[in-house]
Amino acid sequence: MNFKLSTFTAALLLGSASLSASADETCASPYMAKITGQEDFVYIWTLGAEGVGDEQDKLVTVDVNPKSKQYGKVVASLSVGGRNEAHHSDFTDDRRFLWAGGLDTNKIFIFDVATDPAKPKLTKTITDFVAKSGGVVGPHSLYALPGRMVITGLSNNKDHGGRTAIVEYSNAGDYIATYWLPTDDNLQGAIKSGKYADGYNYDVRALPRKNLMLTSSFTGWSNYMMDFGKMLNDQEAMKRFGNTVVQWDLHSRQPKKVFDVPGAPLEIRCAWDKAHNYCFTSTALTSKIWLIYQDDKGEWQAKDVADIGEPAKIPLPVDISISSDDKTLWVNTFMDGKTRRFDISDPFHPKQVFEQKIGAQVNMVSSSWDGKRLYYTSSLLANWDKKGADNEQYFKAYSWDGDKLTEQFSIDFNKEKLGRAHQMRFGAYALYGKAPK
Template sequence: MVNVQRGLLLGAALMAPAMADETCMSPYMAKIVGQEDVLYVWTLGVEGIGDGEDKLVTVDVNPDSDRFGQVIHQVSVGGRNEAHHSGFTDDRRYLWASGLDSSKIFIFDVHSDPAKPRLHKVIEDFVKASGGVVGPHTNYALPGRMMLTGLSNDRDHGGQTGMVEYSNQGDYVATHWMPKEGALNGANKTGQFADGYGYDVRVLPRRNAMFTSSFTGWNNYMMGLGKMMADPEAMKQFGNTVVVWDLHTRQPKTILDVPGAPLELRCAWGAQNNYCFTTTALTSKLWLIYEQDGKWQAQAVADIGDASKIPLPVDISISADDNHLWVNTWNDGLTRLFDISDPFAPKQVLSEKIGGQVNMVSQSWDGERLYYSSSLLANWDKTEGEDLQYVKGYRWDGKALEQTFSLDFHQAELGSPHQMRMGAFALYGQRPDSPSGSPTVSR
């Protein structure tokens, strides 16, 4: 077993006891210090519910506000695009939110009035500009750039795809194709697979490393879940790799076998903790991607529930001190907490039912608050049962979760909530109507 040393958190700002924000954010982004004011929820439109359109919903999450736990704003984008993931630019002035089905990218201005974001720009030529990438997934901030992973391609709508780089202004910069058999692009294939699939992206700048995971293509994620799982050929069309890239040159360096469809990547924050975690959707395992003697390796380190019951791990969130990892399992609606103080031997220490299904989790950097949302994909979401489409807030005292609010998005005629991002008024100057005790900001 490699000796993974504990390290100091990145930068003096990360040592501040009042640090809030989300632990999954890019290290290049401006950070929220103190209590977040709002939660931006990228929400799928549902036919027959409200206007039926995808929308960005703003929820007040400052407990000092008289609007705490309430929807204070919404802006629809026109039509249904399979609203999925979103991410801020490094200066945090704009929120990019993408549609898996339409491949449109909606850029929201969140700095002019952070309580009332407005639609600033729509990128409609993503597929053409990128040379055939389909289904923008992760929107990830780099210095002056946004890196978007794709889920598919326009040739066969399978899983082979690439990453697409844009300027913060929304101008196309470059396409970086995932390495695959016959086109490794200089990458070292270390195991059985070189599938060219894509899903999530994260970076460790101090190691000049960028990581991508893999999932499946448009054909599968637009198919009903039951139909897909009953189709042997469809079930073969899932990724089995994590790729390590040179962050500066954007060149793939190492292809690691991570069988079972690796999803979200979360990298450690400690200055000497050179590792990231991911989960596999089909095999329900927690994997460690780690560096040893200058080489990157992958190892399954824990089971997540009973794989035979198909819990379907989805979103994960690492704590700022690298000691804990929250893991959501969509199918049983559970959130699970793992002690990862020894990253090679994670131990589950808690599980709690959040709803009839659960997808995303956003954890504040001080570890005291968690937010959960429910929707996975329009064609995969459950349609029968209780407590299916919600956003919920919780306090965490290190021992137990205490619910602070719950919003039923279908009852409110908003749609199905997918990803959440935290916002703060003081990032852009104090708002006159914001509550007292608003946060300050550090870089």
């Protein structure tokens, strides 16, 4: 980026700063069918970039099956018109449709990925998200429940700040309900366990066996659409970041408890084993791993359990990915471009056991179900990515043998005139009873 790290550090001391991220097979909804073998494709929801190709947001499909003649190549690219601040995407529970959101225009694009997994088709665009939801802005995480998609908003249309809601749709794309986050002036029956009840939102995850839904917190439109350097020098803007994780009743969608998790907790990743009643999140501002867990009395609690890198150096944790055996947590840090592996066999005492630099900047990490393949992308937000030579935009595929990451191939999204590579989802012919063409 075109600012000094010392300036960034000083800005953090004034308030807070954050980054955004998400996505992969081991972090998907438990209601969704999983690809436990070899994935055939990675769908990359990509931001359009001014002066790059057609400058439009697009869904890029890359063939990642080593047995394919097209391995390591872009096999489809579907532009959606304009730049919407493409960010996150996810499948419906039947995995036939991929929903992808735009944080700026508030549009949601729905792609058919089942008819031809190699060539997704845009089948519907939701353009009235703000009006239908009652003023929610910035559709972020899109998460599958049975017959439903729940969508976390990041902002609102009144002040474009961080107070916002969860919005529920049917798989057909029809609006169902809006659930606003609890705040100090309206806790909605939730218990405030600490200092904060800020009403901010970011990610959402569920543990159905415990009737648990969790949401984390980020920042509003006025910050995430601002130039990063400008925001760092705006003391008021730097105060407008979330410090909470909220426990919800999954079935009733009612908030139950608000936890203090200071420092902008971003992605939430829940354990898979039925005996493991806990989830992880990481804080972008304070570089910590937090554990949200059920105690011996059956109550849910939040505890910081590990540092990520050297917090004083501001590594800026972004995306995280849990392994299917609940033993590994991969953590990406944007500023130093590194991925870190934590041993979480003891969830209360994670230990970093590996790190590797992926690029000048790195955001997303996605793991195959067996943990043998990891994929990385580069972009955070259009106005927050690094500048100049450090503005690397890529999709990279690695193999993991338990000791080291080995790059298999890389696609330069700048060179290929595709844009800013952001979030990834996996596709496979086998999900739909199809054979590769």
